[in-house]
Amino acid sequence: MLAFKTRFNYLFTSTKGLILVAIALCALISAFFGSLSGPMADLGVKEVIVKTFGIDLVEAEREGRLIILYHTIAMAVIAIETYMITELVAMKENQRVQINSTITFGYLAAIIGGLPFAYWGTSWIMHGIYIAGLTLIFFAGCLLAYALWPWRKEYKVKNLAYSHSKSGYDLERVAFFSVSIVTLASALFGAIPGSFYGNGFFTFLAENVVREPIKTTLQKSIIGHLHIMLALIAIACALIICRYMDFKGILHKIAMPLFIVGSIVLSMGTWLVVPFEGIAHAIIYGGSTVAMLGALLLVIYSWDKLIKEGLAEKGKKKGNFFQGVAALVRDPLKFGVTWQMVFMNFTVSGVGIFVAVKLDEIFRYWPFMDEKLILTGHWHILATLTATILLLYYADFAGLKGKARQWFGWSVIIFSDLAFGAVTVYEMKRLFVDEAFQQPVVNITTLLGDIGLVVVLVALAALMVWRLIDLFKKNGRWSEEVHEKLESYVEEN
Amino acid sequence: MKKVTIILVIFILILTACKPVDVNTLAPVYETGVDPESWALIPAGYFYSGQFNLQTKIDYDYEMMVTHVTNQQFAKYLNEALKDGYIKIEGNQIVGYYPGDEFHGGRHEEEIPAGNYIHIPIDDLMLRLIYDGQNFSAKPVWANHPMTMVSWFGAKAYCEYYDWRLPSELEWEKAARGSEDTRPFPWGETIERNNANLINSRDPFEDMKSLGSRTTPVGFYNGKTYDGYVTLNSPSPFGVFDMAGNVWEWTANVYEEQHYRYLRGGSKDVYENYLRIWVRNSSIPTYTSPGFGFRCVK
Incomplete structure (x- = not known):
């Protein structure tokens, strides 16, 4: 017992x-x-x-x-x-x-x-x-x-290397706080119209109504809700990785206001979809660009840090390009959390912007089912890439070490990217192949997608089995973790 | 060595998935026994429309073609209509006049002014017709398959040439569902692989290694067995065949603030959930596809 x-x-x-x-x-x-x-x-x-x-x-x-x-x-x-x-x-x-x-x-x-x-x-x-x-x-x-209320004296920054207001309030905390507030409002943005207009019975998938020229309030609010909730989960994930990588210094000071402004503007843009659909898109683009700039600064800081640490391990202060790359990728878990953010730009943000810009010129000339593939793929990839980032972070604080760490980390990175790269080609295939000739492209991309997803799921299953076995040990890792804090994995504070 | 083996296995798998497509690959020829010239009566009255079963009334009788329009039927029409000057050849297309739609300036709406619009592309490899410079005929293997590669303008013109018309979305839905219940598929509540031609249905025309899914002859899913392939008898309650799968079917409606036309029924290229009666596809009216066909009502 x-x-x-x-x-x-x-x-x-x-x-x-x-x-x-x-x-x-x-x-x-x-x-x-x-x-x-x-x-x-x-x-x-x-x-x-x-x-x-x-x-x-x-x-x-x-x-x-x-x-x-x-x-x-x-x-x-x-x-x-x-x-x-x-x-x-x-x-x-x-x-x-x-x-x-x-x-x-x-x-x-x-x-x-x-x-x-x-x-x-x-x-x-x-x-x-x-x-x-x-x-x-x-x-x-x-x-x-x-x-998370940031304006309390006890939460003022003690180390001035972290982003802060003139009076010393922690802007990273403000970023977490503002994301939590706009997430709550955005949750209501789905829940209230869903209950009021549909009473929960008239369910629909947002991707099925994109071509309706006159969308109902329910349709607009549900489309806004799903976009903003996914985006905010991704921004919260980026902020978590900021802590994980102990993001600080000048880039941190620039990035935090960007995250704060970006998440608020992006959220407001999606809420405005209901009354002002036309202008709302411009606000959404603005907000997401600002938030993505914040993430870019995190990536720059993080990669610079990993390279410096890697070179220092080899007793070097500076190295050539290849030594730099080797230092950057030496730990797949720490590299992976930000690499997946970069990869997201190719398979999610880049595709999304391209589709938005060329919507009337290209994509609305395709049958709806082809356009729908892009929409469905788009948000599945965003959601799953965000999940892989959290998973890589978890694998680090779960204590994966040595070869297991390398195998797990690289399996997740390479095979998830393979899968989502393949899915991206699959969803955009009409750009370069006609329906009649598409089957080989479909076969290759689905095969690569399936291989990628299977390997990621096997890696995840292996991690879970390892943890399950550990639970049966009297003094397994769990007995230490019960008292451990995540902060212990932030190297400097 | 292990790593090399794994890489080789993956490479071979990818290579085997990469056979080139020969769209002229022959297909088996089957007579289904369902007459493409036959019509089914859809009596006036109520039915349940849409996913949420809205009770809807169509207060007139109408008849719907029991099958899709076939390649053979369409070839015959082309020859007659070309002779009559109802349609004409322009470059590598059959075109016909359309009086245009009222333009409302809706979001993403494109104007469709009066003019000649494509009916079929003559030189497209996926067209199952032969044109010898004088006459059209159906490629023998594909004669009793649905006419595809036809635009909305082409489908509409075909029906109107014989004083028929394309079905409205509601007419289509009633013909597919019947008037008694809320079934999701024309034949009932559930779907099996041999109820309809859908993706990975493993019918005799499908070759997922290179060709993908191809059309089946009209009325194919009628309970007959073809060279060992057993089909389930799957007409709608009014006796209309292929209302789910095989090819998406153009419908007539022109809606305000949009230039898209809607298609119903799912096709050989999609999964079972797209074969549910209420699911809609849409396209610009000039689009031609090996997965788009039609039938008429009168």
Whole structure:
């Protein structure tokens, strides 16, 4: 009983344990429900899973099912980010405990209620649990925003190398705070119109309505909601990586105001989609460019730091280009977190801007189904690349070392990039191949995409199995992690 | 050595996925026994439209073609219509006059003024017709397959030449769903691989290694067995075939503030969820595709 209690304490009260549970649940949900579509369906796995588990796939409810599935996974990711923020940003211990426990109950309720409601019959009790879960997560967000309130004397910066206001208030904290506030508002931006106009019954996927010339308020607000929530999850992830890399100095001083302004302007732009769709896009472009500049500065700082550290390890102060690159990539976990941000520009931001600029000239000449592929691929890649960044960070503080660290890190980086590069080519294929001749391109890109995703999932599974085995050991890593803080992995403070 | 083996295996897999496409590859010839000249009566009355089952009334009887318009039918039409001057050859296209749409200046709307518009591209390799300089005929293997590579203008002109018309979206949906229930597929609640021609349905015309999915003859999914390939009888409640899969079907509606035309039914190239009755595809009206076809109503 004591053995069970100590492990339970680790998994549900320590930050590292909570993150492990949330990652494991994300992995299980993705693996299980991923078997209901794509190549797994083609191979007949879907049929077996549906029959074995008695899943009730009502065709008219498909969009609703997917929306709930995305939300449950997103809630787990938001919980992971929240656990990281409550550790990395100074706050009172009782606040940290309150936030973490509320959000844990919230996302578990969202999963426990949402998935059975979506996949195993329409039980409104389950739906109630799901909604209660989402509500708890929102409440945890309110608690987080309160805990992050930056204008308290005790949270003034002690080291002037970090971005701060004239009176010494910590601008990184302001960035976390403003992201939490606009995230709460953006969550309402989906929840309120969804309840008011659709009452939850008229579900639709945003990518299915992009060509409607006159969009309803519900359609506009849902499109805005999903875009901003994904963008804010990505910005929060970037801020977490700022802490992880101990971002500071002049670039930090420039980047933090950019993150603050970028996230606020971007959010306002998406809220304005409802009343002023025309001008809203310009505001969104402005906000996202500013936020992306902040991320670029993080990348520059981070790579410079990794190169300097790598060269120093070899006893050098300066090196040639190849020595610099070798130093940069010597640790895939630390390199990967920012490399994935750079890669995001090729497969998400770059593609998104290109499509927006050439929309009427190229993409609206394609059938809707071809345009829809880009939209769906676009946000899947953004979401999953963000997840890989968090995963690489987790692998670092979970204590992966030596060859395992190299194998895991490079597997995630190379194969996720391979998969998303292939998916990007697949979704844009009409630019260079006609329908009649596309099959070889489809075959190659789907094969590479599948290989990439399978390797990433296997790497994730290996990491989870390693942690699971560790839980059976009396004095495994878990027994140390139960007391460890994430800050210990920030090298300087 | 292990690393080299892994890299080689991956390389071979990629290479085997990379066979060039020969669009002239022959296909088996099957007679389905379903007459493409036949029509099904859709009686006036209520039906459930859309994903959310809105009770909708169409207060007139109409008839819909039991199958898609075939290559053979379209070739016959081209010869007659060219002779009559109803359509003409311009460069490498068959074109015809369209009186234009009212332009509303909607967001992303493009003006469609009166003028000649493409019906079919004559020189496209995917066109299943032969033109000998005088007459059109269907390529023998593809005669009873749906006419594809036809634009919305071409589909509309075909129907109107015979005093028929393209179905509206609602007419199409009622013909596919029947008037009794809220079924998602024309034949019922669930879909099997041999209910319809969809992607990876493993029908005798499909070759996912190089050609991809190809059309099946009209009325193919009628419960017959073709060289060992067993089909399920899958007409709609009104006896209309291929209302899900095979080719997307152009519909008639012209909506305010947009120039797109809508297509229904899913096709050989998409997954099962796109074969649900309420799913819509859209395209500019001049687009021609090996996955787009049509049928008429009267």
